Amino acid sequence: GLYPRQSFFEPSNSSITSTLGRTVLTSCSTLLVLLFIFIRGGDAIRSFVFAMIFGVIIGTFATIYVAAPVAYLTDARRNKGAKA
Template sequence: GAIAVAASLIAILFYIWFRFEWQFAVGAILTTANDVIVTIGLFVILQLDFSLSSIAAVLTIIGYSLNDTVVVYDRIRENLRRYKKMSLTDVLDRSINETLSRTTLTSVTTLLALISLWIFGGEVIRSFTLAMIFGIVIGTYSSIFLAAPFLILLNLRGDGKSPDGDDAEPEADADPAAAV
């Protein structure tokens, strides 16, 4: 199971590295690894059996979390191209705000189905659904609050400045009298 998780993370690293830039790949792996470690930590804390269904839940959480992270990263990449003079932190904030409703609604819809399975599904799939519920919550949290800050940590654009080295230009709706 551990080999399957490690192999999937390595394959994901190379795919995202090819599709985006290396900072996005490392950020996605760090975010996904956080989700896996915290979910496995739940099993340790609750002293639940780690079975084949648990491994399936962890692999599903990897896919789900990675999908959310790639959606956020794709919007960041689009906005980096669109707002070249805007600071990196502003681009990240804008991108997260633009994807926030999609990420939240997808997670809530999935959680409703998983909670129903946990309540009515029986003992056979209880550990799977518990891991999935916890993993979806953690995966949503990490996609919103961890994925973008990793790009700052990995110096995506270089100290929050635009690619040509100029500071970001002020927003169009800023008060021009305040600049005097």
């Protein structure tokens, strides 16, 4: 890897920490606009905006809580296969 003396966890943890603020701010600003459109928009667009709001919330959750553990498990499985 790029940092041979560090475990996989250390660079991924610092990456998540550095991008967490940007992820939250981007999601909040997107949600603010979507909520405004949901409240002020017409009936034709309301269901679409609701789906977008749901997608932003789930996407933010997945970015923060799912992506790093999946990457860690994938790396652990790859290293286990390489050692065998």
